[in-house]
Amino acid sequence: MSGLLLETVERHRSGEAVGVYSVCSAHPLVIEASVMQVLGEDGYLLVEATSNQVDQFGGYTGMKPLDFRALVLGLAERRGLPGDRVVLGGDHLGPNRWRGLPAEEAMGHAGDLVALYVASGFTKIHLDCSMACTDDTEPLDDEVVAERAATLAARAEREASGDEIVYVVGTEVPVPGGAHEALGKLTPTSAGAARATLAAHEEAFRAGGLDGAWERVVALVVQPGVEFDLERVIDYEESATEELRRVLEDRGRLIFEAHSTDYQTRANLAALVRNHWAVLKVGPALTFAMREALFALAAIEDEIVAEEERSELVSVVDRRMREEPGYWEGYYPGGPEAQRLLRRYSYSDRIRYYWSHPDVEGARKRLFTNLAHQKIPQTLLSQYLPLQYERVRLGRLDCAPEALVFDRVRDTLEDYSAACNQTTREARL
Secondary structure, three states, X not given: OHHHHHHHHHHHHXXXXXXXXXXXXXXXXXXXXXXXXXXXXXXXXXXXXXXXOEOOOOOOOOEOHHHHHHHHHHHHHHHOOOHHHEEEEEEEEOHHHHOOOOHHHHHHHHHHHHHXXXXXXXXXXXXXXXXXXXXXXXXXXXXXXXXXXXXXXXXXXXXXXXXXXXXXXXXXXXXXXXOOOOOOOOOOOOHHHHHHHHHHHHHHHHHOOOHHHHXXXXXXXOOOOOEEOOOOEEOXXXXXXXXXXXXXXXXXXXXXEEOOOOOOOHHHHHHHHHOOEEEEEEOHHHHHHHHHHHXXXXXXXXXXXXXXXXXXXXXXXXXXXXXXXXXOOOOOOOOHHHHHHHHHHOOOOHHHHOOOOHHHHHHHHHHHHXXXXXXXXXXXXXXXXXXXXXXXXXXXXXXXXXXXXXXXXHHHHHHHHHHOOOOEOOOOO
């Protein structure tokens, strides 16, 4: 399926302002909404699992690569999206999960990780070895990072059948998933640093006899100056990347890949695509939109369902977060009230780590069941989900809880679709 991505890259490098958005989420509701969005376009679905979500031991989702593949393709089949319109990718594959080990041991695990992703049918592989292990001197220099990436590429090539794998190299700063602390002005990657990263990786690939693999490196991850922290979004400034964009002028079909594009405006996303960030990754913004819809439905439930029958979804998920604070405690500062607000509403959306817990998922199912058995008053829909209210009024959307959540997630995906110049066939407000 990497041919679909290569076609996008070729069109972009030939002068078309086209790109593709990459859905970086493991939540079934988000993935299914993404499938529905692609069905209304002439494009394809690119879904990527991150190395902390999905690995050979199950990651924080409990899924291995084959499990994730089955989830995505199963949801695509359910909605009628052909499997040949789905591209699977692996994000930040490298020693990140094993940074607490010596480099040799961590890289052994990373090699197994990459091999398993490739063997499971993932064809877009982001190699990221920028993180230091316990016996490394920080920060790692470009040559060490590149040599380790080439080592993983060699492992991937041994596992691959033919030349279907395409690679992405480089990383962004701050770390994936949004900044952990409040940010000031964010400086884009310098043109010199981008060229040095490319040169080091090319040299390492060719030194390792991976010339063919290097020709399939299609994207470089650099920081275009976009990011989000707990309560703030740093917007893209086109003028700040003029020199950086020139790095690709003599680089054949190579394009940039932008991470942490969540919460950017539609205009900013379109500007990124025009300026060669032809792959736009989005993750927390999608689960943020899903959470907004679920919380809105919970508020509606409070109005129309007897107290003893309510799901209490908001309380259930917050209690789970307080009982198991490992995924948010080191990220959300302040006193109890400040932390309560951040747990529920922060842009970094650490709540996304808790939706799959059995008690939280049980509350979500009860919420859907309760509202499926009620007629949601249009006045309450207008109060809590106004865009969905308009579509229900116009007969374009079913007033069912699952459909309302899908539609809210698609509001965010619409911005990416428009920015990437996907052709939308469905009429949506």
